[in-house]
Amino acid sequence: MVARAIIAGDGVLPGLLAEAGPALTVRLQGMPGGTGGADIVARLERLGGLFSDLHDAGVAEICFAGGMRRVGFDAAALDAVTEALLPRLTTAMGQGDDALLRDIVAIFEAEGFTILGADDLRPDLLAPAGAIAGAARPDGDAARARAVLAALGPLDVGQAAVAAQGQILGIETLQGTDAMLDFVAATAPGSGGVLVKRAKPGQDLRVDMPAIGPETVARAAAAGLSGIELQAGHVLLLDPAAVRAACDAHGLNLWAVP
Amino acid sequence: MVARAIIAGDGVLPGLLAEAGPALTVRLQGMPGGTGGADIVARLERLGGLFSDLHDAGVAEICFAGGMRRVGFDAAALDAVTEALLPRLTTAMGQGDDALLRDIVAIFEAEGFTILGADDLRPDLLAPAGAIAGAARPDGDAARARAVLAALGPLDVGQAAVAAQGQILGIETLQGTDAMLDFVAATAPGSGGVLVKRAKPGQDLRVDMPAIGPETVARAAAAGLSGIELQAGHVLLLDPAAVRAACDAHGLNLWAVP
Numbered sequence: 001m002v003a004r005a006i007i008a009g010d011g012v013l014p015g016l017l018a019e020a021g022p023a024l025t026v027r028l029q030g031m032p033g034g035t036g037g038a039d040i041v042a043r044l045e046r047l048g049g050l051f052s053d054l055h056d057a058g059v060a061e062i063c064f065a066g067g068m069r070r071v072g073f074d075a076a077a078l079d080a081v082t083e084a085l086l087p088r089l090t091t092a093m094g095q096g097d098d099a100l101l102r103d104i105v106a107i108f109e110a111e112g113f114t115i116l117g118a119d120d121l122r123p124d125l126l127a128p129a130g131a132i133a134g135a136a137r138p139d140g141d142a143a144r145a146r147a148v149l150a151a152l153g154p155l156d157v158g159q160a161a162v163a164a165q166g167q168i169l170g171i172e173t174l175q176g177t178d179a180m181l182d183f184v185a186a187t188a189p190g191s192g193g194v195l196v197k198r199a200k201p202g203q204d205l206r207v208d209m210p211a212i213g214p215e216t217v218a219r220a221a222a223a224g225l226s227g228i229e230l231q232a233g234h235v236l237l238l239d240p241a242a243v244r245a246a247c248d249a250h251g252l253n254l255w256a257v258p
Numbered sequence: 259m260v261a262r263a264i265i266a267g268d269g270v271l272p273g274l275l276a277e278a279g280p281a282l283t284v285r286l287q288g289m290p291g292g293t294g295g296a297d298i299v300a301r302l303e304r305l306g307g308l309f310s311d312l313h314d315a316g317v318a319e320i321c322f323a324g325g326m327r328r329v330g331f332d333a334a335a336l337d338a339v340t341e342a343l344l345p346r347l348t349t350a351m352g353q354g355d356d357a358l359l360r361d362i363v364a365i366f367e368a369e370g371f372t373i374l375g376a377d378d379l380r381p382d383l384l385a386p387a388g389a390i391a392g393a394a395r396p397d398g399d400a401a402r403a404r405a406v407l408a409a410l411g412p413l414d415v416g417q418a419a420v421a422a423q424g425q426i427l428g429i430e431t432l433q434g435t436d437a438m439l440d441f442v443a444a445t446a447p448g449s450g451g452v453l454v455k456r457a458k459p460g461q462d463l464r465v466d467m468p469a470i471g472p473e474t475v476a477r478a479a480a481a482g483l484s485g486i487e488l489q490a491g492h493v494l495l496l497d498p499a500a501v502r503a504a505c506d507a508h509g510l511n512l513w514a515v516p
Binding site: 147 | 415429433445
């Protein structure tokens with residue numbers, strides 16, 4: 001039988017994916033979320049050992065899920081497999097987090113594993129087109145924020161933006177959507193604007209799909225926004241019922257467009 | 259003799275321009291900076307009266323200088339000239355601050371006045387190409403921030419951006435450069451990155467030229483940046499000696515490129 005493993009980071013996504021069916025949970029030492037409840041605890045320095053463990057368990061499918069962060073390498077702990085990969089990993093690190101993640105995925109693929117996206121396991125988490133909570137209001141502000149993201153996408157910048165009354169009030173940078181919403185709350189409160197969140201064109205959606213949770217909704221409400229527009233089929237709701245409930249509680253409209 | 263008038267808003271620019279030669283100072287009621295020391299105190303509701311005053315004083319050249327803000331109209335105080343202009347002013351207001359400013363400038367031009375830019379009166383305030391304080395360091399981060407501004411320019415968004423180690427940490431929105439620098443200071447301290455500030459392609463540099471002062475330098479230093487890059491000939495230094503001194507005091511490099 002084909003076994004599946006979830007390489008779990010921070011947040012609720014690993015738990016939501018585990019509900020999709022039997023899977024081993026792998027946790028990497030040093031990553032957010034800790035190593036509690038893991039079937040396999042691994043180290044980036046010992047990828048050879050991890051690959052052996054996975055093959056021994058009959059694992060053929062891997063899903064990366066949840067927040068990861070960079071960890072340092074302990075040179076003294078390297079096994080032969082990681083040591084051989086070190087030059088390319090170091091090069092990828094110098095090119096940014098996206099490049100590093102792409103390279104790690106490619107290494108797992110080269111090892112014979114199939115990479116599943118979160119939406120392969122839980123398609124029900126994907127934002128569907130149309131109204132999700134309240135009404136769909138893809139107005140001029142949403143279009144303006146969308147245009148900003150479209151312009152920045154080729155530069156691999158900008159997963160989210162806020163617009164109100166024709167003006168751009170926030171553009172997501174490395175610090176993420178939450179930091180941008182806090183900025184808007186502090187500097188342009190009560191705008192009644194809209195948050196637009198979409199995938200970047202180059203983003204590998206199998207391992208790095210944009211997501212919103214109930215906290216995102218609460219932060220958008222605290223920033224005085226009136227709605228959130230997502231890219232249909234390209235943003236995860238974590239989880240859908242909690243996100244809808246948060247929108248209803250805060251009186252926010254939530255919808256998705258292609 | 260041709261007389262000149264400075265329509266003065268907030269900040270140090272009106273005073274710096276007054277040093278360029280004799281000029282009447284016009285202040286508009288309700289604008290930041292107050293009406294103290296003005297030769298003519300005007301109201302937007304009574305543009306007819308202002309035009310008469312300016313013509314009577316032999317004014318042929320007008321320079322708009324310093325920060326302005328929108329003020330409400332008192333419908334009961336309108337003179338015939340402003341009343342006739344009201345439909346187009348209202349339309350322009352609905353299209354944003356830039357459109358409103360462009361329209362007001364066009365109204366003054368139609369009235370026979372020549373509009374001078376701050377750099378017509380004080381070309382010495384313009385950022386010159388090359389090193390201005392410390393050394394010129396137009397590195398990869400500066401190029402990355404420049405690319406972001408180039409992508410956003412056609413959308414009339416983004417006069418400044420911050421990049422560090424290949425990552426974008428801040429993109430200026432309606433709230434301005436200071437708010438963006440405070441955001442970077444709070445969310446990504448000690449990055450050693452660079453602030454890039456340039457004019458937007460559609461910007462009317464006669465009435466709305468980007469500027470930096472010593473406070474901008476202090477804020478960039480507080481955000482942990484190592485340098486500031488300006489667009490040569492398109493950004494004002496208010497004033498050059500104070501900006502250079504602030505850079506030296508904070509150990510920041512300041513340079514300009516085409």
